Amino acid sequence: MKKLLLKGGYVVDPSSNLKGKLDVLIQGGKVVKIEKNINAHDAEILNVEGKIIAPAFVDIHTHLRDPGHIYKEDMLSGSKSAVAGGYTALLCMPNTSPPIDSPETASYIREKSTRLSLCEIFPAGTLTLGRKGEKLSDFYSLKEAGCLAFTDDGSTLRNSDLMKKALEVCSELKVPVMNHCEDPVLAKGEVNEGEISALLGIKGRHSSAEEIMIARDCILAYHTGGHLHIQHISTSLAVEIVKFFKEKGTNLSCEVNPYHLVFTEREILRSGAQAKVNPPFRKEKDREKLLEALAEGIIDCIATDHAPHHTSEKGLVEKSLPGMISLQTALPIMLQLVREKIITLERMIELMSVNPAKIIGLAERTIAVNSRADIVVFDPEKEWILCEDSNFSKSKNTPLWNKELKGKVIYTLKEGKIVFRDPQ
Numbered sequence: 001m002k003k004l005l006l007k008g009g010y011v012v013d014p015s016s017n018l019k020g021k022l023d024v025l026i027q028g029g030k031v032v033k034i035e036k037n038i039n040a041h042d043a044e045i046l047n048v049e050g051k052i053i054a055p056a057f058v059d060i061h062t063h064l065r066d067p068g069h070i071y072k073e074d075m076l077s078g079s080k081s082a083v084a085g086g087y088t089a090l091l092c093m094p095n096t097s098p099p100i101d102s103p104e105t106a107s108y109i110r111e112k113s114t115r116l117s118l119c120e121i122f123p124a125g126t127l128t129l130g131r132k133g134e135k136l137s138d139f140y141s142l143k144e145a146g147c148l149a150f151t152d153d154g155s156t157l158r159n160s161d162l163m164k165k166a167l168e169v170c171s172e173l174k175v176p177v178m179n180h181c182e183d184p185v186l187a188k189g190e191v192n193e194g195e196i197s198a199l200l201g202i203k204g205r206h207s208s209a210e211e212i213m214i215a216r217d218c219i220l221a222y223h224t225g226g227h228l229h230i231q232h233i234s235t236s237l238a239v240e241i242v243k244f245f246k247e248k249g250t251n252l253s254c255e256v257n258p259y260h261l262v263f264t265e266r267e268i269l270r271s272g273a274q275a276k277v278n279p280p281f282r283k284e285k286d287r288e289k290l291l292e293a294l295a296e297g298i299i300d301c302i303a304t305d306h307a308p309h310h311t312s313e314k315g316l317v318e319k320s321l322p323g324m325i326s327l328q329t330a331l332p333i334m335l336q337l338v339r340e341k342i343i344t345l346e347r348m349i350e351l352m353s354v355n356p357a358k359i360i361g362l363a364e365r366t367i368a369v370n371s372r373a374d375i376v377v378f379d380p381e382k383e384w385i386l387c388e389d390s391n392f393s394k395s396k397n398t399p400l401w402n403k404e405l406k407g408k409v410i411y412t413l414k415e416g417k418i419v420f421r422d423p424q
C-alpha cells in the first residue's frame with residue numbers, strides 16, 4: 001500500500017496527550033512518523049491545513065436494521081453514513097429480524113462487515129432469546145461468534161433475576177451488559193410526560209420509568225461486580241444515581257445520545273414525529289445536568305443511537321416509531337458544545353473515540369507511532385446541509401434534515417486506507 005502523508009493538520013490525541021501542528025505519515029496501515037514538516041516524496045500527500053486530525057470515532061449504539069429491515073438501512077448504507085461521520089467501528093444493536101440471538105446471525109454481521117471493508121461492525125447480542133425477556137441468550141457462543149456486548153435495546157430487560165444472572169455470566173466473560181433503562185409498565189407514552197404531553201393531549205413517558213430501571217441495574221451491578229453500561233441516559237436524577245454508584249466503585253459506564261444534549265421536550269412542537277425518540281427528550285434542567293455530567297466525567301461516552309426509519313413510519317407523533325438518524329450529525333452537534341465551551345476538543349475526542357473503544361474492549365484509540373491508522377480529519381468550521389446530496393443513510397428521519405450544520409468530516413481513514421473523502 002502506498003504511503004500517505006497528512007500534511008499541515010492539527011493533531012489532537014487525548015490517549016497520548018499529543019496536541020499540536022504535526023504531519024502524520026502512514027504506511028502499511030499504521031502510523032509510522034509524527035513530526036513537524038515531514039517530507040516524503042514517495043507518499044500521496046493530503047493537504048489538511050487548518051483541519052483537526054484525531055483517532056477515528058467509535059459508536060457503541062447503532063441500529064443498522066440488517067438483517068430484516070433493510071428498507072430503512074443496511075450494512076452498506078450504514079457503513080457509508082458511519083465513515084462520513086468519522087466512525088470506523090460500530091457496535092450494532094440486535095433488534096433486527098431475526099434478532100442477533102444466535103451465532104449464525106452474529107457471524108452474518110461479522111462476515112458482511114469484513115466483506116464490505118468500509119467500517120468495522122461488531123454485533124451486540126441480545127440479552128434474552130428473541131428479546132422476549134424470558135430466557136437468557138447463550139452468551140458464550142455469541143461471544144465466540146463476535147458479540148462484544150449484550151442488550152435487548154429497544155426493550156428493557158424487566159426481570160431482575162435474569163438481569164442479575166446476565167451480569168454474573170457476562171462478568172466471567174468480561175463483556176458489558178447494556179440496558180435500555182425504561183420500565184416498560186411506566187414508559188407507555190410517546191413523548192416526555194409533562195406540560196408538553198399535556199398540551200398535545202398525548203400520553204407521556206415519565207422520567208421515573210428510566211430512573212427506576214437505572215437504580216435497579218446499578219444495585220445489581222454493585223452486588224455482582226458485572227460491568228453495567230447504561231444506554232442513552234436522559235434525566236437529571238439518572239445522572240445523580242450514576243454518580244452515586246460510581247463513587248461506590250461500581251463497575252459502571254454510561255452513554256448519552258448527542259440529541260439529548262441539544263434538544264428538550266419542546267422540540268416535538270417544532271419537528272413533530274422527527275423529534276420522537278426513546279427515551280424522550282426531557283426538560284431544560286435535565287439537558288443542563290447532562291452537559292454538566294459530560295464535562296465532569298460522570299458520562300463516559302457519546303453514542304449516536306442512529307435509528308433509521310422510513311418516512312412512512314414518521315407521520316403522526318402518536319403513531320410513529322421512535323428514533324432518528326445520527327451518524328452524520330453527531331460531530332456537528334458535539335462541536336457546537338465545544339464552541340460553547342461546555343467541553344474541550346480533547347474531551348470530545350475522548351467521548352467519541354477513546355472511551356467507547358475502551359467500553360467494548362477494542363484496542364486503544366490513539367495516534368502514535370505503530371498504532372493502527374484509524375484516523376478522522378475534520379474541519380470544525382465547515383458549514384454544510386444534511387440533505388439528499390450529503391446523506392448516506394437510506395432514511396432521513398432527523399429534526400436536523402435540511403438544516404445548516406457546522407463541522408464536517410473531510411477524510412476518514414481505516415487501517416491507513418481512505419474510506420471517506422469529502423466530495424467538496
Ligand code: DOR
Pocket residue numbers: 063095153154155180276277278279305307308321322323324
Ligand atoms: O428511539 C429509539 N429507537 N430508541 C431505542 O431504544 C430503539 C430505537 C430503534 O430501534 O428504533
